[in-house]
Amino acid sequence: MIIFIFELFSFNLRKMTISLHYINMKKMNNNTESCQDLYTVQEINAQPRLWLETFLLLKKNKEDISNYLQPILDINNLRIIVTGAGSSAFIGEAAQSIIQKQTNQLTQPIATTDLVTHPDFFFIKDTPTLLISFARSGNSPESLEAVSLADKYCNNVHHLIITCNKNGELANYNKETKSPSYSIILPEETNDKSLAMTSSFTCMLLTAILVSDIKNIDKKEQALETICKQATTIIKNQEIFSKIAERAFERVVFLGSGEKLGIARESHLKLQELTDGKVICKFDSFLGFRHGPRAVVNANTLLVYLFSEDEHAFKYEKDLVEDIAKDPRNIQSILVGGFNDITIENSTRIPFQAVNNNILQLIPVTLIGQLLGLHKSLNLGLNPDNPSVSGAINRVVQGVNIYKK
Incomplete structure (x- = not known):
């Protein structure tokens, strides 16, 4: 021990x-x-x-x-x-x-x-x-x-x-x-x-x-220095998230592939927690989103695309994004990472210069959900440190009884 x-x-x-x-x-x-x-x-x-x-x-x-x-x-x-x-x-x-x-x-x-x-x-x-x-x-x-x-x-x-x-x-x-x-x-x-x-x-x-x-x-060490610089760039450009938070969206969906799927799930929780559930959030993989979950998208939905640096995976991601871009409701979106050969209307690209083969790349991507949650919480007049008005959500979970089996 x-x-x-x-x-x-x-x-x-x-x-x-x-x-x-x-x-x-x-x-x-x-x-x-x-x-x-x-x-x-x-x-x-x-x-x-x-x-x-x-x-x-x-x-x-x-x-x-x-x-x-x-x-x-x-x-x-x-x-x-x-x-x-x-x-x-x-x-x-x-x-x-x-x-x-x-x-x-x-x-x-x-x-x-x-x-x-x-x-x-x-x-x-x-x-x-x-x-x-x-x-x-x-x-x-x-x-x-x-x-x-x-x-x-x-x-x-x-x-x-x-x-x-x-x-x-x-x-x-x-x-x-x-x-x-x-x-x-x-x-x-x-x-x-x-x-x-x-x-x-x-x-x-x-x-x-x-x-x-x-x-x-x-x-x-070099990979660490790279992600620190990436995160600093995102943090210094917080006005982007402040402007996005001013938009009237009621649902947000985070999409990611591979290791980015875990980040998408964390991001969906972060935004939902910080807005006290006033913004309903979901997450999925790019391919999985096609199989039913896409039904959640309405005119007041914000899609957050956490693109892969893997060229093979990105092909599937790009197909979905371009398909959604054809939606006559003009769905708003955020583009993070990936390759720059994709341009769609009503979208915001976050300043994030991805580096291939950086095993730590997924870490700074996590800031997207954090900052979007922070600024939307402020926009809604909540206290980001303790956004749960009813007290239903706590820093350390309450009320869990352990039963021995």
Whole structure:
């Protein structure tokens, strides 16, 4: 049983090879200048800097992480389950394909909310299992019960816990289990104080991708610098999202393929949470959207296209977009990434210069849903830090009873 608490530590950043010119995020657009004291604004804008800090923390502890993970990843027929609740579950959905490619081990995203109700559906007793758990607070009842059930239902289970709260119950689960356990606790600032997960989501996603190929973390330095610059460009152009938020749309659909499907799902939740459900959101893959879900589109729908950098996938995406563009209702849309050989009316292209073969590319795309949610929340007169007027939605889920099976 091993636990390493990765807290912020002092770095002489001037000696680092990674350029830090992008971390000065003081300039805000007009719509948020009066809202700089909001946690949501601060947490969204801090992400490029926090990605760097997360990278440096993992790099510093490369040997310890590798010593724990590599023997597990070398196990024949290992099964990796990536899990969490809500946004934390969507981290696993977004990272699944990347983790599977980097480890060459079967990787499956299964939410804790499914594991808790039907553990016998998902855990396989005699199959060696690595359970990777994501949690911002680490105090959600399902998160704790899921790791406990893994110990009960699997003969050979190993835990990797990635969380933002050193004081959370999940961070200290190693004291409760006899199974091998390793906790990565990210910098305290990633433990978002606002209701909606923003920096916590992207930093845990970044961590999952980096640790699944920890031996090559040094080779990802350039990719990290690239996504930090991309995110900074998006953040500095927030007036685009402010103008979009002024439009009269009542439904938003996020579409993505491959790993972008997980980002589409996270984005749909982010916008719906931050608008207190006043804007109904959905998500789907580009191809899947054709098979019925497209019926949700009406004249007051905004479509957000999270394009792939894969030329093969993009061909399918482009076909759908051009087909929807023929709709006489002139459906409004947002274009993110992909290739520039697509132009449609009533659309807004986000300034995002994609880079091929950047394994971290999906991380800055997450900001699209965050910023759209933030500005629409402000447009509706809500408090983005706590947008739930009725109190039905809380930062840490309330009212969940755990029943032993």
